[in-house]
Amino acid sequence: MRKSKFYWALSDGWTMSGRSLKHIFREPESLLMAIGLPVAIMVMFVYIFGGAIETGTEYVNYVVPGVIITCAGFGSSLIAISVTQDMVGGLFERLRSMPLLPSSLMVGHVTGGFIRNAIATTVIFLVAILIGFRPSAGLLEWLGIIGLLALFMFSLNWLFVAIGLITKSVETANAATFPMLFLPYVSSAFVPTETMPTWLHAFADNQPMTPLIETLRGLLIGTPIGNNAWLTILWFGSLLIISFILSVVIFKRKKKE
Amino acid sequence: MKDSIISVQNLKKSYGKHTVLDGLNFEVERGSIFALLGENGAGKTTTVRILATLIQADSGIATIAGYDTHRESESVKQKISLTGQYASVDELLTGEENLVMMGRLNHLSSNTVKKRTAELLDQFELTNAAKKRVKTYSGGMRRRLDIAISLLASPQVIFLDEPTTGLDPRSRRNMWNLIQQLAKNGVTIFLTTQYLEEADQLADKIAVIDSGKMVEEGTAEELKRMIGDEKVELTFDNAKEFQQASELLQGQVSEVEQRISIPAGSPESLRKLLNTLHEHGIEPSSVNFRKPTLDDVFMDITSRKRKEQSVHA
Numbered sequence: 001m002r003k004s005k006f007y008w009a010l011s012d013g014w015t016m017s018g019r020s021l022k023h024i025f026r027e028p029e030s031l032l033m034a035i036g037l038p039v040a041i042m043v044m045f046v047y048i049f050g051g052a053i054e055t056g057t058e059y060v061n062y063v064v065p066g067v068i069i070t071c072a073g074f075g076s077s078l079i080a081i082s083v084t085q086d087m088v089g090g091l092f093e094r095l096r097s098m099p100l101l102p103s104s105l106m107v108g109h110v111t112g113g114f115i116r117n118a119i120a121t122t123v124i125f126l127v128a129i130l131i132g133f134r135p136s137a138g139l140l141e142w143l144g145i146i147g148l149l150a151l152f153m154f155s156l157n158w159l160f161v162a163i164g165l166i167t168k169s170v171e172t173a174n175a176a177t178f179p180m181l182f183l184p185y186v187s188s189a190f191v192p193t194e195t196m197p198t199w200l201h202a203f204a205d206n207q208p209m210t211p212l213i214e215t216l217r218g219l220l221i222g223t224p225i226g227n228n229a230w231l232t233i234l235w236f237g238s239l240l241i242i243s244f245i246l247s248v249v250i251f252k253r254k255k256k257e
Numbered sequence: 258m259k260d261s262i263i264s265v266q267n268l269k270k271s272y273g274k275h276t277v278l279d280g281l282n283f284e285v286e287r288g289s290i291f292a293l294l295g296e297n298g299a300g301k302t303t304t305v306r307i308l309a310t311l312i313q314a315d316s317g318i319a320t321i322a323g324y325d326t327h328r329e330s331e332s333v334k335q336k337i338s339l340t341g342q343y344a345s346v347d348e349l350l351t352g353e354e355n356l357v358m359m360g361r362l363n364h365l366s367s368n369t370v371k372k373r374t375a376e377l378l379d380q381f382e383l384t385n386a387a388k389k390r391v392k393t394y395s396g397g398m399r400r401r402l403d404i405a406i407s408l409l410a411s412p413q414v415i416f417l418d419e420p421t422t423g424l425d426p427r428s429r430r431n432m433w434n435l436i437q438q439l440a441k442n443g444v445t446i447f448l449t450t451q452y453l454e455e456a457d458q459l460a461d462k463i464a465v466i467d468s469g470k471m472v473e474e475g476t477a478e479e480l481k482r483m484i485g486d487e488k489v490e491l492t493f494d495n496a497k498e499f500q501q502a503s504e505l506l507q508g509q510v511s512e513v514e515q516r517i518s519i520p521a522g523s524p525e526s527l528r529k530l531l532n533t534l535h536e537h538g539i540e541p542s543s544v545n546f547r548k549p550t551l552d553d554v555f556m557d558i559t560s561r562k563r564k565e566q567s568v569h570a
């Protein structure tokens with residue numbers, strides 16, 4: 001029975017995604033971390049700093065998009081670690097010596113990471129509602145939110161696959177996750193950018209997290225969105241394409257090593 | 258004309274200034290066990306990785322079943338399977354799940370996957386551990402699972418990069434049995450090892466490499482003839498007895514360590530040897546048997562090369 005290349009590419013991607021899914025629940029540390037950390041940050045901001053920060057709305061309503069982004073970004077960055085682990089162990093080499101598209105390994109990590117992120121994000125929305133988050137979004141807005149978050153997660157997932165392919169040790173891959181933890185702080189995620197010093201303000205206004213957060217906030221609680229939606233799609237759409245191409249190129253170059 | 262399935266001609270590979278493979282040449286006969294023997298850093302893994310299409314050589318030609326490992330890598334991949342130096346099993350999955358996953362990735366039908374998984378678990382004595390996570394496996398079990406995985410697709414050539422490094426003596430013997438079984442089924446086995454004994458036990462042909470160069474190639478018998486048989490080493494505490502013994506016996510004498518090495522030979526010649534000493538009232542402080550080691554091969558070859566050079570000079 002001969003089946004097309006396309007069939008096997010899908011089948012391999014499916015098999016590897018199944019493996020990543022098993023990993024999520026058999027080593028739940030990273031899932032717990034991807035949920036626990038953002039929840040801790042959210043609770044801290046809402047109850048400790050929230051009263052002192054002037055945002056024009058209930059602080060919890062203001063901060064949820066930022067927390068979600070921190071959660072998803074950190075969750076994605078963990079992919080770099082698992083990709084590096086597969087390379088340092090022999091799995092990656094064995095797959096490359098087999099007659100299949102070894103990119104299924106990357107697809108597995110990307111979908112696995114996406115599912116972990118989806119679980120974490122849902123839990124965080126629920127906790128947020130528990131501590132007073134009241135979104136005004138309707139069905140259409142929710143679809144927009146899901147779409148944007150998916151775009152954000154997929155683009156970062158591929159970026160971290162590429163980073164995982166470059167890094168030679170698990171420790172370095174670990175270090176690559178740190179920027180994702182602090183980048184949201186230098187955006188409008190937790191405090192309005194106007195309150196920052198001018199130079200930081202300029203950076204915060206122009207980094208991709210800010211339009212994403214502003215768009216999510218607009219969709220969730222009805223603040224003005226302006227051209228932020230388009231900026232977001234432009235930023236993360238490009239990141240998705242670039243990261244994907246980058247991963248494929250780095251992957252192919254392994255042969256020259 | 259012999260039927261060779263792997264053919265390597267003048268293979269070279271460098272990393273920056275570091276030459277790892279310096280013009281390797283060899284042929285592997287179909288259905289045989291071929292051992293690449295070398296110390297740490299000799300270039301064994303690099304050779305395997307080139308043959309398994311993972312990396313590209315700088316120059317030279319390597320073919321498997323007539324296909325070029327670089328230009329026709331897709332056809333080569335259909336014929337081979339690789340078990341790398343470091344186990345490539347998934348720690349979080351069970352042994353069975355590992356086999357099923359790799360069976361699917363080998364594009365076997367789901368019935369075949371089921372059948373092969375059960376067969377291989379049985380053949381490699383892993384049936385009892387099939388439902389346990391690999392995390393809990395011993396080194397030997399991991400290695401066995403790793404090799405079982407590489408047999409899923411019934412390859413023609415199997416690469417085993419140091420299959421017994423890190424195993425205890427018992428597991429090593431079991432592994433040897435397994436490898437011999439595989440060879441009986443007609444597959445060609447290309448293995449690398451640091452142990453002369455292992456190459457001796459398993460291989461039909463042995464290639465000794467050092468710093469990416471072939472230093473010797475032949476059957477285990479040929480290599481052993483070259484480096485000599487097992488030796489008896491007699492060590493003496495008493496300097497006078499040592500002098501006396503070295504006059505009586507034909508052997509290599511180490512003055513510093515007061516030691517004499519003699520080819521072990523048959524039990525009969527051994528008995529005579531000890532009798533001779535006893536009759537002269539000489540008591541060695543210790544008697545040891547020593548198998549020739551890889552060290553001896555290198556020592557022997559390098560010293561032989563030096564001699565040749567001085568003859569030519």
Ligand SMILES: Nc1ncnc2c1ncn2[C@@H]1O[C@H](COP(=O)(O)OP(=O)(O)OP(=O)(O)O)[C@@H](O)[C@H]1O
Nearest residue numbers: 257272277295296297298299300301302303304342
């Ligand atoms: N990707 C690489 N970049 C730079 N140097 C490398 C690379 N891979 C291997 N080397 C070097 O090439 C040499 C040979 O390596 P190789 O792994 O082939 O040796 P080996 O015979 O398999 O040794 P071992 O018994 O330790 O496994 C080593 O000195 C190693 O440092």
Ligand SMILES: [Mg+2]
Nearest residue numbers: 301302303342
């Ligand atoms: Mg090696």
